[in-house]
Amino acid sequence: MxxxxxxxxxxxxxxxxxxxxxxxxxxxxxxxxxxxxxxxxxxxxxxxxxxxxxxxxxxxxxxxxxxxxxxxxxxxxxxxxxxxxLVEGRTLGEHLAAGPLDWRIATRICAEVAAGLAAAHAEHVVHRDIKPGNIMLTPSGAKVLDFGIAAAVGSADPDPDGPVMGTPAYVAPERFAGSPATPATDMFALGTLLYQCLSGRLPWAAATPTQLVEAACSNDPDPLPEIDGMPPEVIDLCSRCLAKEPGERPTALVAALLLGEAVDARVYVPMRDLAPIPTVDWADQPTAKAGRHRA
CATH class of the missing domain: 3.30.200.20 (Phosphorylase Kinase; domain 1)
Incomplete structure (x- = not known):
């Protein structure tokens, strides 16, 4: 052929x-x-x-x-x-087909996804379709795929009267009310992703996609199962990402740093998103005297 x-x-x-x-x-x-x-x-x-x-x-x-x-x-x-x-490896969705992940692995993966989102949001780009199938696991870490159909922050979908862009299970409630894509909508998807990695299921039980959307818009997520050794900060972050109000969700930078700290993992975040280091006027500083320093 x-x-x-x-x-x-x-x-x-x-x-x-x-x-x-x-x-x-x-x-x-x-x-x-x-x-x-x-x-x-x-x-x-x-x-x-x-x-x-x-x-x-x-x-x-x-x-x-x-x-x-x-x-x-x-x-x-x-x-x-x-x-x-071209990213070689297996998608997170393929790994989740076998069930939930160890909380340490799940947390590290989501920390790396959050770091990638932080870089995108720093460039005013929203992914709009964070889901297991768009996360590739490679020997060097997680890679977020499919930024090729991302959108600028605040931009409307191509067809305002058509379906909301994205996979319904991971779409933030405000998007179904007609609000444009923002970094907070990506964070809702990240919370859903983290919940699924930890529990092996979505935060809401539903028989159909329509019921799932209705549950995500109206109901609180089901409680996560108890997981031995998992820091409460991970559960708290997951809950905050799934908040109905976009303003209550953490930024991708905060999520990357908190999740990375929970598993002692280093994540690469945009330097310009970090607080600037204050400048010091060394002329105003006292001069150190010999003999005052200890090894």
């Missing part, structure tokens, strides 16, 4: 994923001779090309060890495509 090449350089090798709006292919960049992931918008999707291009440009600014990078954007037969870093 003949292979398809986009933009005169990206050869589509095999399809590795499919969603409602797009397909993801393992590809080969013939110019730079490297493997890539290519997201192709599905035929019939009425998404303005300029909108996808603008979002891809925003995502391309992200440079973080826990974020899969965006390399290129183009169009083929008037359908936009996005070329991304």
């Amino acid at each position: 003949a292979t398809r090449t986009l933009g005169g350089r990206y050869q589509l090798v095999r399809r590795i994923g499919r969603g409602g709006m797009s397909e993801v292919w393992r590809g080969h960049d013939e110019v730079l001779d490297r493997p890539v992931a290519v997201k192709v918008m599905a035929p019939g999707q009425e998404i303005p090309i300029d909108l996808v291009r603008a979002e891809a440009r925003s995502a391309a600014r992200l440079a973080h060890p826990n974020v899969a990078g965006v390399h290129d954007f183009g169009t083929s037969a008037e359908q936009p495509y996005i070329v991304m870093e």
